[in-house]
Amino acid sequence: MWSGGQRGWRWAAADAAFALALLVIGLLGTDLAGDDQPGSRPVDATCRVLIVVAALALMARHRAPAAVLVVVSVATTIYLVIGYPYGPILLTLLVAVYTVATRLPVRPAALATGGAFVLLLTHVFVSLGPVSGWTAVLPTSAWVVVPFAVGVVVRVNRETAARSRAEEARSRAEQARRQTDEERLRIAQEVHDVVGHGLAAISMQAEIALHLLPKRPEQAETALTAISRTSREALDELRVTLGAVRQGAERGPVPGLARLAALRDRLAGAGLAVELSVVGDPRELPAAVDLAAYRVVQEALTNVLRHAGVSDAEVTVDYRADELTVEVTDRGTGAAGDGTGPAADGDGVGGHGLAGMRERVAALGGRLTAGPRTGGGFRVHARLPLESTP
Template identity: 80%
Template sequence: MRGSGRWRWPEVAADAALALVLLGFGLLATGLAGDNQPGSRPVDAASRVLIAVAALALLFRRRAPIATLAVVTVATSTYLVFGYPYGPILVAFLIAVYTVAVRLPVRPAALALGGAFVLLLAHVFWSEGPAPGWAGVLPASAWVVVPFAVGVVVRVNRETAARSRAEAARDRAEQARRQADEERLRIAQEVHDVVGHGLAAISMQAEIALHLLPKRPEQAETALTAISRTSREALDELRVTLGAVRQGAERGPVPGLARLPALRDRLAGAGLAVDLRVTGDARDLPAALDLTAYRVVQEALTNVLRHAGVANAQVRVDYRADEVTVEVTDEGTGVRRVGTDPVDDESGHGLAGMRERVAALGGRLAAGPRPDGGFRVYARLPVGPTT
């Protein structure tokens, strides 16, 4: 009745109540049972002591099931060998057998109960009262076999339920871990897109400012103003993105295709002219799809700004009944580079991030050099039909 070094008082109270009920029942009902069993020894002080020992031993049945079974078996067998009538004392024996079966593994429980059964059989052949002989073996075995079988079934069910709960807990923990990993990857991708685009634009504007500063400082001021505006906008967007992982922070509206004109204007200040064309019936899209389409365009234009070596790019957005397509093209070198190393459409981190975003929504992305020069990024994103 100890668990983790502490008394389990509900179990103590339950066992105490059980022992007292069996004690009172045994002392009151055994005499009535003897009236219906001619030839049995009358109930006396010795029988009451044995009844009390068997009942009160159940106080320790959880803490010491084997010892409890031994005490109850000795008391019960002695009671029956003296010829006292069959009565409530056998209920205490039944409970002791059940406790051993439900709390111990099957093999040690079976060994312990085998010894108890042998000791209980003593009254079948040697008793001061009527000795049933071999005819009493089967009834005596029932007081062992039945509670043992019930206890084993209960134990197996408890173990199965415990394993199920443990597996469910592991599944929940694994699911929570996967969700946390996915969320971290999503935030990392968002930060990559926001910071990468902002730094690319700022870098280009800074180069323009440095080029103009010695000869035309008044025009360099325009580039520096653009740097200030771009950095502020990038910081605002980054703040919205990181707000998702701050408890208590309110999420701002996520970017979408409606912000492409602002993106075009920002890139114009960085020296990249973007020809933006939208076809089809523009409409509100699911937030995740709208953000993905915007990020594809943003990342593709950032790559043009960084690597293409051209001053213009084309963006086409087509709203269709069951999908939205975005296409970004340029007439640059056709090979994306990081430093001096070429980055193809499979290994580039930005393009790989685009591909993962689009695939997560059931879409498809194609990116690679154009046959006539330049580079093309094309994404198809499925949407539900309009109603």
């Protein structure tokens, strides 16, 4: 009912101040009320004691609202039965009823308030004062029914607001969780693209070096140099990606179509000749589109290097008014006839390569198709929408 600590002390201090204020009002106001109600019993020590008991009981209204209502109801009923004038003591009854209605569930609050009301009605038929009989029922009920109704409305509004805040908190937590999951997937995809491509190139260059080492060791040195360069570049890019994760900050998408030439040269060292064609007028692209297009080309060429069994591939980048298209083709045999073989899924395990490409493109509103091409080989084609230029 009442939390401890600083909040509890604040409630206690507020209740004490409020009770003392009502006590002063009760003691001073009752004398004035007696002057305006001829026939009522004169204010005496017993009257003042009842006023003090009712007012000071409110000091515990947040800790024990039901008990406070009992004390205030008894004191008020005795006060009215004796015939003292209607006065500020009824304010303490109003506050006690309101507190019960706001602090207790509706059913217990209604039972406690109903009991107080029945007790209070005693003075209507037993009162020694000038006001008695059925004419006193309506004004008496108003001091109980009105604060109870107001208190219930306040309680319902508070509970509704609390549920709304709880739902908002759950919604924010769920949104944060989704954002975290999306960020993890994005980082995993970035790491997959960087490491996967680098390892594929290094594996191919290592095979070349092992093949040349017994017969032409001087040419094997070239392949080993290419391995060193490729691993260094992959580690540098991986370091940037992981650095952004540690700092919790978004990093700009460094790779883009401007690096296709460097990608082509790196793959040439691994034994894959890439013919790069650009259609249309190259222009600055949105960062997300630029990165996605580069990753699609990188992953597709990595698949060619791993699975196609050929030494060449073609890349076409087409800049259109409202979209960018990239296409990677080869004439190898890495894909199964239905487009679901090793080259189709991009990884020997799990198929994250092609799935990652599709997710990247779909996230930007584009579409990616991949499968065997007419005449043999494999084709990856991605369409990425752009804002229309005037």
